[in-house]
Amino acid sequence: MKAKTDTRRYILETALQLFLVKGYKDVSYQDLMQKTGLSKGAIYHHFASKEDILVSVFEFFVQAGEQPRGPSPEEIVKDFASFKKLLLGIRREQFAHFRKMMGGKPLRFNKMLFFLEAIVENKKLKKPVDALMKQELLFLEQCMRGMQKNGKLGKKQDIALLARNLFWMMQGAEAMLFFMSGDAKEKEFIKVYADTLEDFFSMFNF
Amino acid sequence: MKAKTDTRRYILETALQLFLVKGYKDVSYQDLMQKTGLSKGAIYHHFASKEDILVSVFEFFVQAGEQPRGPSPEEIVKDFASFKKLLLGIRREQFAHFRKMMGGKPLRFNKMLFFLEAIVENKKLKKPVDALMKQELLFLEQCMRGMQKNGKLGKKQDIALLARNLFWMMQGAEAMLFFMSGDAKEKEFIKVYADTLEDFFSMFNF
Amino acid sequence: MKAKTDTRRYILETALQLFLVKGYKDVSYQDLMQKTGLSKGAIYHHFASKEDILVSVFEFFVQAGEQPRGPSPEEIVKDFASFKKLLLGIRREQFAHFRKMMGGKPLRFNKMLFFLEAIVENKKLKKPVDALMKQELLFLEQCMRGMQKNGKLGKKQDIALLARNLFWMMQGAEAMLFFMSGDAKEKEFIKVYADTLEDFFSMFNF
């Protein structure tokens, strides 16, 4: 029983690694066999189909990236510096997490693309992706509100608007990084986030 | 002679349509045969390989989307309204153009994703994509400068910074639209652009 | 386990048969499927590629033709009669061996041609073919030496020279048989060997 769980998780980790590097479509059972060292039958024993693997991997990915609920961002974020520190810290933790189980290989597909491919292959994954996005958006809003409370943003600033703009900018910037460099490294990603944050707030002469 | 050019172009149009709808990887010669009504051999007579089709389609796509050079955006754009009008006008024209040759089918892959897949499949396409992006960025900068000249942006505003932020925001927003609705319509795209523009400038209390 | 070995060997036997009859290039997976009754996938399960089949068939062919090491030819061969008996006996055994696993079908490609095609398709097979040839040459030398010991060849005769000449004659004669009759039978082959031997030694007025 324990063994079963272990093998299942082992397959998921390996599959996620492959999906992020080659993309779902380009990962074959051949690849999975080679990388896991397991037989085709063994994989089929744990997952009904390739699509089943994708769905399970996605759940695994989401859950692995979940942050332990600490104090609300609204309370933590007091100014731009603490905002930046919090956000980059979270990204670093997430990256470290995936890095660890991926043996340091350079990622080729970023999160957004992984999401997109997942949705394209399985419509059921659309909903959780939406949820994740909204969650991130909400997170940014809470951060903004924290700054507003501390007088770093005017009382009349539309928090939701700013959050949405920043969110889209970050998404766009992250995607851009992929266009420029197919094999981006964690450090580069972090830099892109940091730069985007600076860019965003420098528009307001922070 | 006439036939050759026509058939070649016909194949390109059909392929572009399929690529934008299903993605390059998921389009097979089977699909191309069915959609064009031509035999496999006929297609191979005009294009050496599937990758050759991709590259040619890409060139075709780029060239088809090119704007006739009119007066500089710097001169046209006088305020937010004229900026918005110009940008949405261009987008509308581009969409109309592609719509026309795609028979009104709903797009599934936006430009960014088409670019990304192209790059992933053929490294040679990286350079033209980069060029296109820089061109769009430059266009936005020129628009910003036009506004600045007319006192709609402070003299000290960093034009390049603003352009970059807007560009990323628009990219992110466009991508988001795809996440939300796999089969987005032209109207929705235009709305996203318009909203993003509004969002961006409303941050400065325009 | 048993099944795998059996199927693999079964494919090899069938492939050898087809290669000897039609030539490697002209044997398609279609042919292999039809003749074996297996699916394409099944064959690919056992062999990575067509070339892999060729290499494996070649090894199989060589190993199947190997003679059990008995007493040295030098000791067995005492005169022309015993030489002829030994050589034809070996050829007969080899033929019988291949016949058996080929269901009595008339051969179309002789050994030399099979070798050549193998080399042309896969350079790695050049070495084993060379080795086989040298081995046969050595065998003939040892036979000659046996005759020399028994005074059937002059002390001063160049054993290596005679062996080489005979070897080439036999190769040439065997090839000729193929030109004359594309579908040569075992009996004809044996006759060609016998005649060539007679021809060779009759030059010395044996």
Place this chain on the structure above:
Amino acid sequence: MKAKTDTRRYILETALQLFLVKGYKDVSYQDLMQKTGLSKGAIYHHFASKEDILVSVFEFFVQAGEQPRGPSPEEIVKDFASFKKLLLGIRREQFAHFRKMMGGKPLRFNKMLFFLEAIVENKKLKKPVDALMKQELLFLEQCMRGMQKNGKLGKKQDIALLARNLFWMMQGAEAMLFFMSGDAKEKEFIKVYADTLEDFFSMFNF
């Protein structure tokens, strides 16, 4: 009319070149188009099919290799030296002939293999090949007879037997050269012939 003949001959020369280098089966119309610079249609205008090209090329090959009838070999050959000189001279001429129209490319298929492939592809070519072989055999017999007349071979020597043996030896040796070195050069071929001749006659203590 003259043009027609010229193009036809040009195609034949090019095809022969390709056949000798790659083998009939491996030469495609693609190759022929590329090498000739002509269109597919143009080649089909002159030859009904690929097999038609083969047959025509074969005739061309045979006729191109024909020797102008001079004095009978029986009269020319007086001893081993003159025999060797005559035979090697003829071979050299033949090689020079083919070399000239092949631009110095190393041959990969020797005559015997070219013949064999031709026969395999078209049964009608069997007869002319047989005729050619018999002609060569006859030539060797006449040479032997010339030597016999001059007392260089015993009166009782069986001329036909010796000729046949030599012929086979030379065929075998030539084939061997191909096994050893896939891309044999003219000089090597000539050496093989010379060596074989020496070998053959040294058996009689010439």
Place this chain on the structure above:
DNA sequence: AATGAATGAGCGTTCATTCAT
């Protein structure tokens, strides 16, 4: 005489999946 557009069968290979063991 020559072009090149178009065909359709066939090639070797990869794929996700099933199933008996």
Place this chain on the structure above:
DNA sequence: AATGAATGAACGCTCATTCAT
């Protein structure tokens, strides 16, 4: 829980050939 034998459909691509111009 795990193996690996077997399947059949699909893939991108090459081929010799036909035909209108």
